Amino acid sequence: MEIVAPPVAPQSPKARGERRGLVIVHTGHGKGKSTAAFGLALRAHGRGKAVHVYQFMKVPSARFGEHRAFAQLGVPIEGLGDGFSWKSRDLEHSAELARQGWARAEATIRAGAHFLVVLDEITYPLRYGWIALEPVLACLRERPPGVNVLLTGRDAPEELIELADTVTEMTLVKHHHQQGVPAQRGIED
Numbered sequence: 001m002e003i004v005a006p007p008v009a010p011q012s013p014k015a016r017g018e019r020r021g022l023v024i025v026h027t028g029h030g031k032g033k034s035t036a037a038f039g040l041a042l043r044a045h046g047r048g049k050a051v052h053v054y055q056f057m058k059v060p061s062a063r064f065g066e067h068r069a070f071a072q073l074g075v076p077i078e079g080l081g082d083g084f085s086w087k088s089r090d091l092e093h094s095a096e097l098a099r100q101g102w103a104r105a106e107a108t109i110r111a112g113a114h115f116l117v118v119l120d121e122i123t124y125p126l127r128y129g130w131i132a133l134e135p136v137l138a139c140l141r142e143r144p145p146g147v148n149v150l151l152t153g154r155d156a157p158e159e160l161i162e163l164a165d166t167v168t169e170m171t172l173v174k175h176h177h178q179q180g181v182p183a184q185r186g187i188e189d
Contacts, residue, residue: 021147022165023140027123027156030170031188037118037152038066044148045075049115053077054105056098056153057084057121065186080104084124098125102136112144123153126160133157 024040026033041051053070055062058079070077080101081094088094102125109117125131140149140163151160161167177183 020145021143021149023163024148024150025156025160025164025167026150026152026170027154027161027167028169028171029154030172031175032170033152033154034066034120036168036170037120037150038070040150041070041075041116041118042073044116045073050113051075051116051118052108052114053118053120054101054108054122055079055081055120056101056125057081059083078104081125095125095128095130098128098130101125102131106135106139109139109143109147109149112147114147116148116150119149119151121153122151123156123160126153126157127155133159136160137163 026036038053041053045051053066053075055077058064059082060079062079067077067079078101081097082088102122105117105119105122108114122131122136126133126136137159143149151164156167
């Protein structure tokens with residue numbers, strides 16, 4: 001490891017533009033897309049901002065760690081799906097759930113009452129063709145000025161990346177599954 005001197009001046013110029021709602025995308029094949037989104041939701045909630053989290057691949061009855069924590073904090077989090085496609089008993093039903101979920105999320109975004117709307121794992125139903133991309137892009141373009149929208153999932157469509165203000169790609173360097181270590185509650189739930 002190389003030792004470097006700590007910076008003594010800002011590393012980038014101060015932004016001078018007007019504050020506005022952002023479109024943020026967390027994508028890539030590395031771990032941490034949803035986790036980072038939940039951290040941002042927590043940060044916004046801690047500032048007294050209204051937050052709503054939609055999870056496109058989780059079932060409505062899911063009780064993962066994030067559901068338990070957000071429930072304690074009073075942050076709405078909704079599972080809109082029936083699990084990942086390989087667990088689905090009926091892919092057309094899964095697709096219909098995704099479309100219904102998008103209608104709910106779109107209404108929340110367009111209503112303008114929330115500072116942050118998280119669309120967790122939305123890239124999957126987009127990539128499967130369950131939700132049409134153009135209405136999602138239109139909603140993001142037409143959203144009220146103060147609404148921030150964070151979208152997560154692998155392989156974000158190029159059109160979404162182009163529209164977004166901030167895009168972070170999580171890159172897989174190493175994963176414990178590669179060593180045969182199973183998922184850990186509290187780390188991957």
